Amino acid sequence: xxxxxxxxxxxxxxxxxxxxxxxxxxxxxxxxxxxxxxxxxxxxxxxxxxxxxxxxxxxxxxxxxxxxxxxxxxxxxxxxxxxxxxxxxxxxxxxxxxxxxx
Amino acid sequence: xxxxxxxxxxxxxxxxxxxxxxxxxxxxxxxxxxxxxxxxxxxxxxxxxxxxxxxxxxxxxxxxxxxxxxxxxxxxxxxxxxxxxxxxxxxxxxxxxxxxxxxxxxxxxxx
Numbered sequence: 001x002x003x004x005x006x007x008x009x010x011x012x013x014x015x016x017x018x019x020x021x022x023x024x025x026x027x028x029x030x031x032x033x034x035x036x037x038x039x040x041x042x043x044x045x046x047x048x049x050x051x052x053x054x055x056x057x058x059x060x061x062x063x064x065x066x067x068x069x070x071x072x073x074x075x076x077x078x079x080x081x082x083x084x085x086x087x088x089x090x091x092x093x094x095x096x097x098x099x100x101x102x
Numbered sequence: 103x104x105x106x107x108x109x110x111x112x113x114x115x116x117x118x119x120x121x122x123x124x125x126x127x128x129x130x131x132x133x134x135x136x137x138x139x140x141x142x143x144x145x146x147x148x149x150x151x152x153x154x155x156x157x158x159x160x161x162x163x164x165x166x167x168x169x170x171x172x173x174x175x176x177x178x179x180x181x182x183x184x185x186x187x188x189x190x191x192x193x194x195x196x197x198x199x200x201x202x203x204x205x206x207x208x209x210x211x212x213x
Contacts, residue, residue: 035133060189068172075172081135082173084188 006043006074014050017070021089022051028083037080044080051092060086107164115178119208120150123165124175128152135187136175142194143177147210148203180206 004012007025014023029042038044048067055063063086071079087095105113115121120143126132128140128150143150155162155174162174169176169183177184179202184190193199203210 060192061183061185064185064189065170080173083135 006079007046010046010048010071010074013070013074014048014067018050018052018054020050020052022049022092024049028081032081039078039080044078046079046081047083049085049087051087051089053089055086055088056090107160108168111161111165111168114151114153115181118151118178119180119206120148120203121178122150122152122175123155123161123178124152125154125156127154132156133174135173138187139175139177139190142190142199146194146199146203148208179203179208182206 007027010025011023014020026047027043028045028047029038032038032045050067064084067084067086068075071082122139122143124131124136124139126136131137131140153161155165165176166172171183171186173186176186177190184202190199193202
């Protein structure tokens with residue numbers, strides 16, 4: 001399974017760990033091509049949104065640390081930047097309601 | 103015994119009420135995520151100190167283990183870890199960052 005793309009591996013790992021209502025993984029590596037940390041093969045910069053009940057009662061820092069921990073193997077194999085939006089289902093619904101005016 | 107990197111970091115966050123570990127410096131950030139946090143702190147009008155991890159490989163690794171946080175930038179306020187770019191941005195947008203800075207007694211620069 002090691003020849004899976006990183007985004008596919010992350011998708012599997014995050015689904016198993018968080019049973020997310022929403023999981024969006026965007027590979028943002030191309031936009032960072034040429035930076036330090038951006039390897040020639042890409043797969044270094046990601047933008048991840050997770051909506052999961054597992055985040056209930058957790059601070060922002062604690063949520064991110066949990067995701068970092070779950071993805072520790074990816075960080076040791078070249079994952080360089082991970083932008084995270086981590087919400088509980090309640091928070092996600094409130095944000096959607098707020099954005100759905102008009 | 104010589105100061106360990108962990109001790110050096112502790113001294114930095116103790117000595118500087120708003121301490122940003124980043125790539126580049128406030129004038130010339132060398133990463134978009136670091137640049138965004140600098141922009142937010144400038145906008146908030148608080149004085150802050152930066153350390154450039156690109157000039158110090160020991161610091162670059164050391165801060166990751168010190169904070170148990172794998173990415174740069176990292177913001178500390180009054181010795182307390184606030185977060186990286188995403189968290190600082192979210193807190194700025196929701197007004198929580200301003201509240202945190204005020205609660206911690208960080209005075210904004212005179213207008």
